[in-house]
Amino acid sequence: MTVTEYGKPLQPTPTAIPGLVVWDLPVHGDSRGWFKENWQREKMTAAGLPDFGPVQNNVSFNDAVGTTRGIHAEPWDKWVSVATGRVFGAWVDLREGPTFGTVFTTELDPSKAIFVPRGVGNSYQTLEPDTAYSYLVNDHWSAEAKYTFLNLADETAAIAWPIPLDRAELSAKDLAHPRLAEVRPVPAKKILVIGANGQLGRALQAEYGDDGTVEYTDRATLDITSPDFETARHWRDYDVIINAAAYTAVDRAETPAGRVDAWAANVTGVAALSRVATANGITLVHVSSDYVFDGTQEGAYSEDAAICPLGVYGQTKAAGDALVAGVPRHYVVRTSWVIGEGGNFVRTMASLAERGIDPKVVADQVGRLTFTDEIARGIRHLLTVGAPYGTYNLTGSGEAASWADIARDVYRLTGHDADRVSPVSTDEYFASANGPISPRPRNSVLDLAKIRATGFEPQPVDVGLERYIGSLDA
Known part of the structure; x- marks a missing residue:
């Protein structure tokens, strides 16, 4: 030789x-x-x-x-x-x-x-x-x-x-x-969307359409908390897992039963996902929340701001984020005030306006709405351009507003008098609540410079809200 x-x-x-x-x-x-x-x-x-x-x-x-x-x-x-x-x-x-x-x-x-x-x-x-x-x-x-x-x-x-x-x-x-x-050509590795029947899952289905390389599952077909989850698929067939499943009932998470369920879905299940992704070279996309912050900071939160969750839900999301950060190929997409299909704040305000109800709405929490179609668009963008792995804030763009400000916008856009909305403090709003209430961050504004640097321009909140109200009318 x-x-x-x-x-x-x-x-x-x-x-x-x-x-x-x-x-x-x-x-x-x-x-x-x-x-x-x-x-x-x-x-x-x-x-x-x-x-x-x-x-x-x-x-x-x-x-x-x-x-x-x-x-x-x-x-x-x-x-x-x-x-x-x-x-x-x-x-x-x-x-x-x-x-x-x-x-x-x-x-x-x-x-x-x-x-x-x-x-x-x-x-x-x-x-x-x-x-x-x-x-x-x-x-x-x-x-x-x-x-x-x-x-x-x-x-x-x-x-x-x-x-x-x-x-x-x-x-x-x-x-x-x-x-x-x-020869039948070898198909590309697949994208697996977990939680496809939730708000974000449905938006991802709309974003990817009939793309044959994308597979959708719900809890009935693939449960990330199941003991056999890690052997439930031939994982080498997948290039990307998008985790659109989460426990999001923030107040119920403060109850004994809710605490168990929140930790199971947001931590135990995410740990299994992280192990699968690491072992099989899969890119894991995970959606995070503004609730990982305590909301006391002045100005917008960057991706590397100190984590300090106030309640159980925020604690489970922070723990899940830490697990995903250990996956070599990962995107943590941190968002806030999510609006999509199904029940949400905007739909509730539109319904109250139509029924002649004059609501009291919290005015001392500020942030930006994020529409699920924007989250789906942002996730696809990060994957398509091969953005550096890590954490990215993704919300609507524009000026921050309070929940009361948004409620007034909903009333106005649905043809009602915005002055029918009365601003109140968080403490006043929950003073008569029955059962545990999760503490909310007062400042949920997230800095968008990092995702903009990848070439993604988030949609202004006012544009998204007007479109969303139009879809309700339709």
């Missing part, structure tokens, strides 16, 4: 197949032989290799020159290298999309490796005897795993095998694989 070159720097070379990248590996040799770091997570991810989380290492030893294997597209990513010998490698993109059928070939020796993304067909032919072909994968082998195959002799791919296939060593199975025209 001859190493082509000693001492090359660690360096990637992209190919015409998206995600398929050839890597030069530093090999150090002397009279005793040679040494290389075949997989070094810290150095290689810093140089641009995806942090793909390998869990299994396989070695294929090949006695004879001309041993030919493939073309197999497995449901996992691979880091392919050669320990001894030399191979001619051929890769064909078998994924859905414009590069389906694209071919790339090169030789691999111990000084080269290649990262092969899920869905790209992998094959090789040995050029030296006693060749040891090694590959790391990020899922455990399973007899139930679904492969996609392409015939080694496919005329469309037209791979120029150094040793003609009629003189090569190959299996009967590989000879029988289908031609490219008969």
Whole structure:
């Protein structure tokens, strides 16, 4: 075996197949032989290799020159290298999309490796005897795993095998694989929306429409608090999980039973989601709340402001946020005063106005409304542009207002006298309440500079409110 070159720097070379990248590996040799770091997570991810989380290492030893294997597209990513010998490698993109059928070939020796993304067909032919072909994968082998195959002799791919296939060593199975025209492309990994029947879930369904890569579940079909949640799906089939499920009954959370339910949904379930996302390289999108703050700060809260929840609901949301922050690929989308389908403050005020009721409304809590279609649009934006992982505030834009201000706007927009709304303090409003009341942050204004820096411009609250009132009329 001859190493082509000693001492090359660690360096990637992209190919015409998206995600398929050839890597030069530093090999150090002397009279005793040679040494290389075949997989070094810290150095290689810093140089641009995806942090793909390998869990299994396989070695294929090949006695004879001309041993030919493939073309197999497995449901996992691979880091392919050669320990001894030399191979001619051929890769064909078998994924859905414009590069389906694209071919790339090169030789691999111990000084080269290649990262092969899920869905790209992998094959090789040995050029030296006693060749040891090694590959790391990020899922455990399973007899139930679904492969996609392409015939080694496919005329469309037209791979120029150094040793003609009629003189090569190959299996009967590989000879029988289908031609490219008969291959069903490997679908993209899916986006999973959890809590699809809630306010945000319904907005996400409207945002993504009939996109076949998005799967929707509700509590009846996938319960994040269930003991078997972590084995409920083949999680490597998913690229993104959007958690639109949450316990949001802030006052009921202050009761003994509500406290249990809030912690189960907002913490225990989120912990399971975080473990699944971390173990399977999934991007986890989680929706947070202004209730993680105590509301005593002057001015808008930035994403890195000190967490200080006042009540049980806020405590569970803060705990869930901390769990999600430990997931390597995560977005925590922090929002406030959410309005969507179903019962909410705006609908209640519109109904009171129509029924001739003159309400007393809290005037010492300030913030901005956030419409669920804006949250859905913002989540899709972060995923589409590949924004840096982390926490992002997302609310409507414009001037902050109190609940009383918003109530007056609702009365005005529905054709009623805004002066029918009487402002009161929080303490006055809840003075006659029966049962526990969750403390509310008096300042819920969130700073929007970070998400704006990604190219997303939040909709002004007054525009969103007018549109929402119009939808109620319709």
